[in-house]
Amino acid sequence: MQTDMTVGKPMKILLNFMIPVFIGNVFQQFYNMVDAIIVGKFVGTKALAAVGSTGTIMFLILGFLLGLTTGFTVLTSQKFGAGKMDEMRQTVGNAAILSVVVSIIMTAVSMIGMRSLLEFMNTPEDIFQEAYSYIMIICGGIFAQVLYNILASILRALGNSKIPLYFLILSALLNIVLDLVFIVVFHMGAAGAAWATVISQGVSGLLCLLYIIKAVPELHLCRDDWKFRKKLAGNQIRLGIPMGLQFSITAIGAMMVQSALNILGAYPVAAFTAGSKIENIFAQAFVALGTAVSTYNAQNIGAGKLENVRQGFRSADVIGVIYAVITGAILILWGKYFSYLFISDNVDTVIPMVHTYLKCVGCFMIPLYIVNCYRNGFQGMGYGFLPMLSGVAELVGRGVTAVIAAKKESYFLACMASPVAWIVATTLLIFMYFFVMKDMKKKLRL
Known part of the structure; x- marks a missing residue:
């Protein structure tokens, strides 16, 4: 199931890797999306707003952890591409140790500071307690999230994107069943949705672990592989921290937008929540393509094949632009009809606001x-700081727009915060491309 991505046509390699990741990402979105659908339908719009108001906080915490674990395994992919299996296994052992330490720290920090963070974000009083209960359970289950992320990232580093997909499908179905049981049968409200999410994530992580033990001999670690290596850890942290901060920086901007929305009340929050979830489902193809390009680049840089990297970016551009045009049209013309999955009351008020959001992002x-x-x-090429700068650019674009939206109490400007952020970051990334390719060419000559 492992794949050498250094040989073959880039377009075919990227698509073969991307499609399972895309499907997996969609199912991962179901964890929170199904929560929103069932909460919105069976508990009400304010409960949906409670879950939605914690979305940016979840992104801040879980996105940071996702970035870290992905960064920890960049070297795994590079060593695999270079054929250095002993060193590859050492990176896996080190990544596992680092992940455990980070999980403990993040669980403690997030749970201690959560109430103050919700208050800082102007969470409306009528949804505060339900929002607090939901996010505290999510934070208590951080280890389950990290377990899946690190193991799935290791498998993908070896070119295996299908197995994480299979386990995500199973856990997503489990999440639906648990949501219905906890919310509809036991009437646990938003807290029930959180428990369903944590349990399902834990199951997907355990399934990945069992698969690796049973079917991936390349990842069978000996005692020496579990030895903590400071120099290797330093390199993994050097890649992981910027990638984690990149997510966190983006999340901070999103929290600023959420604060602006919270001022407007529960219905704009609910509309923005529904619109964001619809957008996120379609945008998972971009995330999957980014994951494919990262792994593809990492293996080819490990093998010293820079021209493959260049061709990989070109192939990705063809896939990405075509999909972006089609998806944008769907969101603008028909996206609002997906809103009925989430909204059960005050439809005439909420649905037009969802449509406004989808028109803004669809363009x-x-x-x-x-x-x-x-x-x-x-990041797959080993650059951590430069991509993080694009995250800073996003923060500036999103943050400035959010501040203006809050002052003017404008829902439209809140919806435009993300598009402004994407434009600012894109401008910077285009200039970075030429620098990175030139710099990597010099490094590979040495």
Whole structure:
């Protein structure tokens, strides 16, 4: 099931790797999306707003952890591409140790500071307690999230994108069943949705672990592989921290937008929540393509094949732009009809606001593609700081727009915060591409 991505046509390699990741990402979105659908339908719009108001906080915490674990395994992919299996296994052992340490720290920090963070974000009083209960359970289950992320990232580093997909499908179906049981049968509200999410994530992580033990001899570690290596850890942290911060920086901007929305009340929050979830489902193809390009670049840089990297970016551009145009049209013309999955009351008020959000983001899907593809592509090549700078650019664009939206109490400007962020980051990433390719050419000559 492992794949050598250094030989063959880039377009075919990227598509074969991307499609399972895309399907897997969609199912991963179901964890929170199904929560929203069932909560919105069976509990009500305010409960949906409670879950939605924590979305940016979840992205801040879980996105940071996702970035870290992905960064920890960049060297795994590079060593695999270079055929250095002993060193590859050492990176896996080190990544596992680092992941455990990070999980403990993040669980403690997030749970201690959560109430203050919700208050800082102007969470409406009528949804505060339900939002707090939901996010505290999610934070208590951080280890389950990290377990899946690190193991799936290791498998993908070896070119295996299908197995993580299979386990995500199973856990997503489990999440649906648990949501219905906890919310509809036991009337646990938003807290029930959180428990369903954590349990399902834990199951997907355990399934990955069992698969590796049973079917991936390349990842069978000996005692020496579990030895903590400071120099290797330093390199993994050097790649992981910027990637984690990149997600966190983006999340901070999203939290600023959420704060602006919270001022407007529960219905704009609910509309923005529904619109964001619809957009996220379609945008998972960009995330998957970015993951494919990252792994492809990492293996080819490990093998010293820079021209393959260049061709990989070109092939990704063809895939990404075509998909962006089609997706943008769907969101603008028909996206609002997906809203009925989430909204059960006050439809005449909420649905038009969802439509406004989808029109705003639908016009700017090409910049969203570039942000996902090129940022991840650079990270796979071993660059951590430069992609993080594009995250800072996003923060500036999103943050400034959010501040203006809050002052003017404008829902439209809140919806435009992300498109502005994508445009600013895209401009910077285009200039970075030429620098990175030139710099890597010099490095590979040495």
